[in-house]
Amino acid sequence: MQTDWTNLERVARQRGITLSEAQSLAERMRWPMVFKTHETLVLAPVSAAGA
Template identity: 70%
Template sequence: MQADWISIERVALDRGITVPAALALAERMNWPRVFPTHETLVLAPPPGRA
């Protein structure tokens, strides 16, 4: 896995939003996703660029 993959929970924390809002953002922005056993990871740009 690439080093820049981060969990959707981390996206939510970094952006100060809820996990459902982060999932909706990932869906809306069509960020690539993988689904390991315990968490959803997205390839999201750094905060401020989405």
């Protein structure tokens, strides 16, 4: 089971998409999310996070 959380900014940068598109992708794919004061962390699949 994967336990590496990443932020949406990193997902956007690695996929070459905007932050808004990364947010939409995370919602559409139903990735678990944690909302913090200045960022949103997601539990994206390894292939989507580029790890």
